[in-house]
Amino acid sequence: MQAPFPPDESTRLNALHQYEILDTAPESDFDDLTRLAAHICGTPIALVSLVDENRQWFKSKVGLDVCETPRDAAFCAHTILQPDLLIIPDTLADERFAANPLVTSAPHIRFYAGMPLTNPQGFALGSLCVIDHSPRQLRPDQIEALRILARQVITQMELRRNLAALQRTALARQQAEAKLAASQAQLQAMLEHMPGFVALNDLEGQIQLVSPGWRQLFAQGQPEPAGRHLSEFFAPERVARLLAEDQAITQAGKAMTFEEKIVCADGLHTYLKVKFPLQTSAGEIYGVGLIALDITERQQIEAALRESEARFRIMADSAPVMVWMTDPQACCSFVNQPWLDFTGRSLEQELGHNWVEGIHPDDKQFLLSTFLSAFDTRLPFETEYRLRRADGKYCWILERGVPRFTPDGSFAGYIGSCLDITNRKQDEAKLQALTCQLQQQNDQLEEASRLKSEFLTNMSHELRTPLTSVLGFSKVLLEQFFGPLTPKQQEYISLIRSSGEHLLSLINDLLDLAKIEAGKLDLNLEAVELAQVCKSAIRMVALRAQAKQQQLVLKLPLACEWVVVDPQRVTQMLLNYLSNAVKFTPEGGSITLSTRIATAAELADQNQPAAQSGVQWGGGKDSSSCERVLTAADYLVLSVQDTGIGIPAEKQYLLFESFQQVDGGSNRQHEGTGLGLALTRRLAEMHGGTVSFTSAAGQGSTFSVWLPLAAPFA
Template structure:
């Protein structure tokens, strides 16, 4: 076919059509030989290949292409598009395009077509978004682009000389569907996410706010609005600052601006007016927001009412000042107490020592004049009145001396941390000496039998011997005082790794179980278990417990089966 050769496109349903645009088929027909050059076979072959190429491109272009008549009947559709919709080309031809859309969107599409057909100018329709109703398709949302093809474009290849022979062409609509399902799903997800955020934000028990890239506040949750009693419009922008205490406004603005320019987190405390007009202390924390690609999009923050905490801090400061004053007062009282104890130690012990000495000298004088020691050796019922008075005087003087000594020792143990004076002792020899010392001091008053039981091959023991001796002497004194005459008192020592165990066991007496928890209390004496009317200070066992703890050990008491046992555990690992 030469460049001067003319051709026409026309509708033909004969089998010899070259390119079909179902249902209208197009065919290249040479003009009469008298007017046109005869087309060679080679030229027709090239044209056929070119048309086949365009046909393949049209069928496989990755979009949905329709040509419709003015009533919406599908005249043609590309194969790729039909497959995307879940149909074959044959199933779609001659069907109404409206059937492919949901019932609710069909009326919208009809109105769009009506507007398109009534337009007097060429108009390309874009941004139409409709939902499909194609069960076998994965496409749910499409963007529709439609254009009305006027008659002159349909007949643009028809020779004007033949216009009388060809029937007039009806207008057609070219419609392209673009899959926007993923986009709409993303929009739905974003919308749902925003709705979820607003729901959580408005039900959160704290006040939340958001600010944009311009630094202006654009969102406040219901907790904030309820707290301030203001509307969202009043709070947006910088309106929220109106509720901040005038003395705190400049401070808040500086903190926020500094953090905003640095894109950093911030915390600030300020006073915010509540809906009732009361200023409340607020802790405001803001955190910058970024998109996944690192783009800054503003701030989100939360506020909590910390008024009670601030009031507690003020109260705590006052309390600390008060406590400090009390501590200073207590230190002063402790100094006074130490001075008092020093005075007591001198003013009471000295007269009592003199009294004891005078009593002893009185006994010597009476013995020289009246053989007083012979009188004191008689049974109590046979003694003279002078001998009985002398015994009472001597015993009560000893009791007062022990009371003051024990009391002062207890006070020193409570108020000082005097270091231990450690020595290495051989248990068997040392314990025998302590028992003999006790016998010598109590030869006239102690009528019980003392038995010493020491396990063989005990290791050397590092301890403060004075404190340990005081403990054992007090326990022996207590055992003798509350045991019947001729009862047996056992003092034992044995190894209970990693401790050394001492026991003082007396028979013939029991302590009621109800009294055991109070046995080590100061000034406590068992009221009903003293048949021999022995006097006591009530401080001996309290002093024993303090001294045992001072040595790093423990003491326990058990009573039953006509026996009472005090057990002391002391660690072996003291170092000299």
């Protein structure tokens, strides 16, 4: 059966908590009483139990391992309802406890005797109890001993609480004394380091107390002022003036402020004096207190600040731009004369938030949003808006603002400038119109280029069909399937075939160029042997080189064995270089095809095609061209070097441009269309690489293709 709560339970619990004993560590004073109770009563278990809201907690225990049990099963919850000892000889025979879990299971209580622990205020806080595992009775002397021991438990609790209270009192006193000492030390430090001094006088001018700062008024060697009269330190007329001030204060009964210049040991100083009456607790005035602050430096700073502000206004009014300033609340606090001249308004009309009256209605909301957002973030800002001029016309203004901060880092507002950019805006409008016009022209040019590419593609296909027939028939005739030919016939038919092949090569170049410009030429990348590609290109020009008694060399060893490229297009690039070398190298000259591995840094130092036609090549890197090259760590460089006629510096800009030839004109000595180098450049760029060359008139040329070894091409 669960014990009911006492009628004064909340008050009882409050009394228990005042002892601050719950959940504290074991203490020998209580453990001795518990052991004594178990010994006197001859029981295996004895407890000092305290009953709080939900449990009984054991301050001391003998024969039991647990520290607490739930209140609804606690025997002591019944004990605190009793005025005296509660004895249960046999728990199984008592219907209140027969089914109690502390009886039916560990610790198997069969006998219980508990004495309430009642404090001096009459509240039962818990019990001193003894427990046995067998039914039994207590003798009268054991019962009396339990009563005495219970009173001793309460006595120990009272002593414990009183000792804690004394310790708190002692600690509070120590803290108060330490606080007083710290306060006195702070006061003394303040008096010693304040920029002035403090003094207390009686009504007759007798000095009662002064701070160390008093001594700065005099040269060294002056006597201790306390207990002496003012007349021992000051001239009679000054003493009279000081006493008159004191009299005025005592008559008014309130503090007064004075400013006085005093000649000190180190020169003239200005002091701000605050004098106040000294009163007893009854309100009787018995003297005058003085706090004197040296404001010499402050006055100097204020004078310097006034001078600085005057200089700032002169500079701001002389500036060629409008200048403004705000306070931390985003209110305008200053505009310079150019602003006032521009708007035709007075300074008073512009201060605060009145300056927004001149903003164009369509720009006002945007400007205020930008302005206030900058105040929230404390960041610089720049914006453009229209401001009404004195003649009523709205002009475009470029405004910049930056936050201002005081020396201690506090936000002080913004300062900014405004510049009339109306002319610039008009120029921008003209430029935009011109840009639109140029864009339209560019679109037209692109369309014309597209139509040109489409025309070239169609024409190339139309020309290749009959040309293929011409080449086929000429081949059949040369093979003399239809009878023998005379030498003259063979010569003419050979000319027909070579001219046709030349024309077919031209058509193929035109077709490739058109496909590239239209974005319809795809690379077929594959891993190929570099030697196979190089030897194939050499074989294609070998007969022409032999005809001119030229030495054609493939330089070994090659830079690498395998490379990922479009073999047909790489062969085409090499063939263009080799064909030009054979064409422009005199009889008996030499032509060398070589390979090497180079870095991106080396590429940056090469002559590369200029971004636009008509730009003469120079030594070193062309940045616009380098931007078109895929960045790679290493490059395979295929170079064709000849001992030919070379290219004059003034004509090198024509290289790699479509339909351009160095020896162009009606009297040119070498045939060609001017497409070979242009195609080579385009094909190299499609591989993610580029081209380069070196040449000098009469000294030969070297043309190179740069192909990245890593080939992530689309």
